[in-house]
Amino acid sequence: MNRPSVVVVGGGIVGCMTAMQLQQRGYRVTVVERNQIAAQTSGESSWAGAGIIFPLLPWLYQPVVNHLALAGAQAYPAICQRLWHDTGINPECVQSGMLIRPPFDLVAAHAWAAQYQIAIEVLDDALWIDSVLQVRNPRLLQALKAWLLLHDVTLLEHTQLMPLEESAHPLTRWQTTTGDWLEADAFVVTSGAWSFELLKQTAMQLEIKPMRGQMLLYHLPPNTLKHMLYHNGFYMLQRLDGHVLAGSSLEDVGFDTGVTAHMRAEMQAKAEALCPALKQAPILQHWSGLRPGTPHNIPTIGRHPNIENLFLNTGHFRYGVTMAPACASQVVALVDAYVESD
Numbered sequence: 021m022n023r024p025s026v027v028v029v030g031g032g033i034v035g036c037m038t039a040m041q042l043q044q045r046g047y048r049v050t051v052v053e054r055n056q057i058a059a060q061t062s063g064e065s066s067w068a069g070a071g072i073i074f075p076l077l078p079w080l081y082q083p084v085v086n087h088l089a090l091a092g093a094q095a096y097p098a099i100c101q102r103l104w105h106d107t108g109i110n111p112e113c114v115q116s117g118m119l120i121r122p123p124f125d126l127v128a129a130h131a132w133a134a135q136y137q138i139a140i141e142v143l144d145d146a147l148w149i150d151s152v153l154q155v156r157n158p159r160l161l162q163a164l165k166a167w168l169l170l171h172d173v174t175l176l177e178h179t180q181l182m183p184l185e186e187s188a189h190p191l192t193r194w195q196t197t198t199g200d201w202l203e204a205d206a207f208v209v210t211s212g213a214w215s216f217e218l219l220k221q222t223a224m225q226l227e228i229k230p231m232r233g234q235m236l237l238y239h240l241p242p243n244t245l246k247h248m249l250y251h252n253g254f255y256m257l258q259r260l261d262g263h264v265l266a267g268s269s270l271e272d273v274g275f276d277t278g279v280t281a282h283m284r285a286e287m288q289a290k291a292e293a294l295c296p297a298l299k300q301a302p303i304l305q306h307w308s309g310l311r312p313g314t315p316h317n318i319p320t321i322g323r324h325p326n327i328e329n330l331f332l333n334t335g336h337f338r339y340g341v342t343m344a345p346a347c348a349s350q351v352v353a354l355v356d357a358y359v360e361s362d
């Protein structure tokens with residue numbers, strides 16, 4: 021018997037993680053990406069992010085965000101180990117912990133820690149959370165891409181799908197911008213900030229809009245920053261090879277993927293204030309990515325209201341890397357339920 025086929029639309033972290041879990045459940049999977057998967061291309065969020073596996077100030081978020089984030093954090097060590105073992109590419113999942121400098125709401129932090137059973141510690145006037153992980157998200161994407169190829173997942177890069185028009189139910193095929201049609205038994209939209217554009221001609225109401233984030237890259241001797249640092253909406257972290265990321269901005273500027281001198285100067289001043297050693301270090305890179313912004317940071321994981329074999333896993337806003345494993349499990353369970361009922 022032919023295994024059911026699934027097309028995943030968008031090859032960012034959410035699409036790749038969804039494709040991995042679909043493959044593990046036995047589906048024939050195709051990922052369609054209009055650019056190149058795991059490359060630094062303008063605008064996409066997954067390469068551009070910091071890879072902190074934690075919702076910054078989690079007590080500000082609703083339980084659904086905390087549950088998805090904590091489930092993701094639990095899953096990452098084993099996923100990264102598996103990817104490293106199978107592909108030879110190390111996603112650098114490291115428990116470097118996070119130090120949160122004031123101001124923060126200590127009462128809310130304690131309540132959150134008790135609710136989710138996370139150990140927190142007050143050190144002088146700062147808050148230390150030892151369990152926070154980071155992953156090197158560009159490497160994670162490279163490892164996922166290699167893993168998908170090793171496991172016979174078809175990757176259609178440089179292939180863009182047209183905005184969907186109201187379709188036959190179920191959806192049997194979806195047209196690319198070059199006029200070809202992709203056929204499948206089910207489709208999953210994981211196209212980040214572009215998801216609304218893709219589905220707005222259907223009955224799907226999606227509150228997703230691009231929210232730009234700019235980031236700076238430096239280099240310091242490895243281990244200069246022993247842990248991740250957060251202060252007043254700004255964070256810094258160091259990779260194993262010494263690269264330091266500092267960011268990020270949160271800007272509502274539509275699909276503008278540029279970077280600005282003003283934000284560069286602002287972030288540089290904040291980075292140097294948190295880590296004076298950076299005054300002697302040149303900025304190596306400055307980039308931006310478009311987060312799929314959603315109210316309260318709550319992603320849409322579900323089935324299209326009219327098209328029974330079209331699923332969504334999108335709108336992860338600031339924490340898509342963190343939430344990707346748990347959100348992938350949820351959407352794969354929906355695909356399973358559809359296939360079993362068919």
Ligand SMILES: Cc1cc2nc3c(=O)[nH]c(=O)nc-3n(C[C@H](O)[C@H](O)[C@H](O)COP(=O)(O)OP(=O)(O)OC[C@H]3O[C@@H](n4cnc5c(N)ncnc54)[C@H](O)[C@@H]3O)c2cc1C
Pocket residue numbers: 029030031032033034035052053054055063064065066067068069070071072073074179180181182210211212213214215218232233234235267268269308309310311312334335336337338339340341342343
């Ligand atoms: C500066 C910055 C810092 C961040 N830091 C963190 C962090 O520390 N931790 C964390 O958890 N999250 C972080 N994030 C957020 C995280 O990166 C996003 O939530 C996540 O990457 C969203 O993943 P995605 O796969 O949905 O979107 P994307 O990575 O944007 O992928 C969507 C893909 O769909 C493709 N696509 C769109 N339309 C089509 C089409 N019509 N046909 C084919 N392909 C299409 C796009 O080309 C794109 O590759 C950060 C984001 C930014 C910008």
